[in-house]
Amino acid sequence: MEFLLQLVLNGVVTGSIYSLVALGFVVIYKSTGVLNFAQGEFMMLGAYVCLALAVEYHLPFAAAFGVTIVFMAVLGILTERLVLRPMIGEPIISLIMVTLGLSAVLKGVVQAIWGTDLRPFPNIFPAEPVQLGPLPVSQGYLYSTASVALLLVVFTLFFKFTRAGIAMRATAFSQQVALSMGISVQRIFALAWSIAAVVSAIGGVLLAGVRGGLDAALALFGLKVIPVVILGGLDSIGGAIVGGLVMGILENLAGGYVDPLVGGGAKEVAPFIVLVLILTVKPYGLFGKVKIERV
């Protein structure tokens, strides 16, 4: 029983970070129709920039984190302007490939500057665990999950009540209508990319903080978020949150119970098996908008 609880708890922690990164995917997909395969590289880059500022330039962690967010927001806008803007109207395969190309560039840049060795990440959370019911829980887990929850609430409110958020939803609904209402769709695209870059960077920093170390493997997290967004539905923010938690828990359960039977690796492959099942049964996910089309 305690083992099960521990697995579920770990699942919620990873799952909450999945939700955050999935939010980035969904924001881009909803407004621009692009699935960003470079999301994992955004996470990695954000975490490395934060680490470099905090360790090599001796900034206090909060300042380093703030600078990272500004940097990622600018990077998101630049990516949209230089790489994605010329691709408007191109077939979907070009859109997929251009983000894959972008991810290769970012991966190379990070490797060239910081190498491939595992680097210790500064202890941003207090080390001693707290007792939560029967389980000792590290404070990092709590803080990470709490900050993700806070961010998700902030973003939900942003999309519901602010002008920019409503403009983004209008653009997602129909670009033509949005244009005729005086919304600058280009600016919305740029905003979507910078939001996605920022949330992935925050996800990257949290993940590196929870794990206590950082290396290029962090980028793989981006590919693992794809089953999450498919489960939740590519264009549903609520779906991203639910999908993240479900996938995190499921992955940890598979890791705990199936791994001993098959000798490891089940944790990595389980989300993808679920992905195939979802795609055959419910291709638009739990909360996605169903496009009826017979082929």
Added chain:
Amino acid sequence: MRCGDFRESYAEDMAIFESALPRWLLALFLVGLLSVPAFATTYWLDVLNRIFIAIIAATGLNIVTGFTGLISLGTAAFLAVGGYATAALAGKANLPFPVVIPLAGLITAAVGLVFGVPSLRLKGLYLAVATLAAHYVVEFTVTHWDSMTGGVNGISVPAARLGALSLGDDRKIYFLVLALLVGLLFFAKNLFRTKVGKAFVAIRDQDISAEVMGVNVFRYKLLAFAVSSFYIGVAGALLAYQARIISPENFPITVAIDYLGMVIIGGLGSILGSIFGAVFITLLPELLRLANDSVAAHWPAAMGLFAPFKSIVFGLVVVLFLVFEPDGMAARWQHVKNYWKLYPFSY
């Protein structure tokens, strides 16, 4: 002098060669390729073999992605299936290569059919994601089916043999690879002059109209997956025979991305494009290595920068091609040819 296209019959319109000259040039080029092992070094033979194998696999991917419009991120997985099938058939069952290579292709085609089934309901982005899942499922299987695949340590593959003939090194296997390459390219080029090939293209251009016009969309989509996986399976078999040892490390997701890069840079929906793309993307790291080595002679720190450098250049090339020449190298080649056709009176 020819000053335009004069196609006065359907036969002329379908012809691959517009005149006799390109046919002779191609024949001459093939003779040239046949004589390469007489003077090339082992290193360049290895590179050439890898280029030829990449062309076969890229043509396979182009059949499903470029001609039928089904985006596949499963190339690395299919290469792995072909490679491991070869390891099992040649190593454990001890069969000669004329049996092993087609069988490896057929096994991969069967696996491709299974992963093609989601294309019944999915297309575009969702299909790409489904094939991504297929990649991870295959990767998991080959790393964990130890008795068959040797797990993470990999498995060694015997030399391709037929009776007393054994193709143990790059110089000998070169002819086998070249023969298969020519045969498969010939088949692919002609496939798109038949009903089946035209059905593929119809599905890519508009699947609903294809259905209306009497193309059984699901059957032809599956067929496209099967043909494509057969090509990639044969490429995987040759890869196994050439490298003589395969392990899961040979087939990471980046390989699938490289192949997608090849068909996009070369030209989607063009056999010539697959050739250009495969040559370019396979040569790129080799040329970068040469450049890097000469820089490293003066500045030793460059040695460690090769991997990131390669990744950056690959990504940049893909992005720049997509932004500035979305139709790929094949289209650029066509522009060049058209320009020279009427030189100096083109306008």
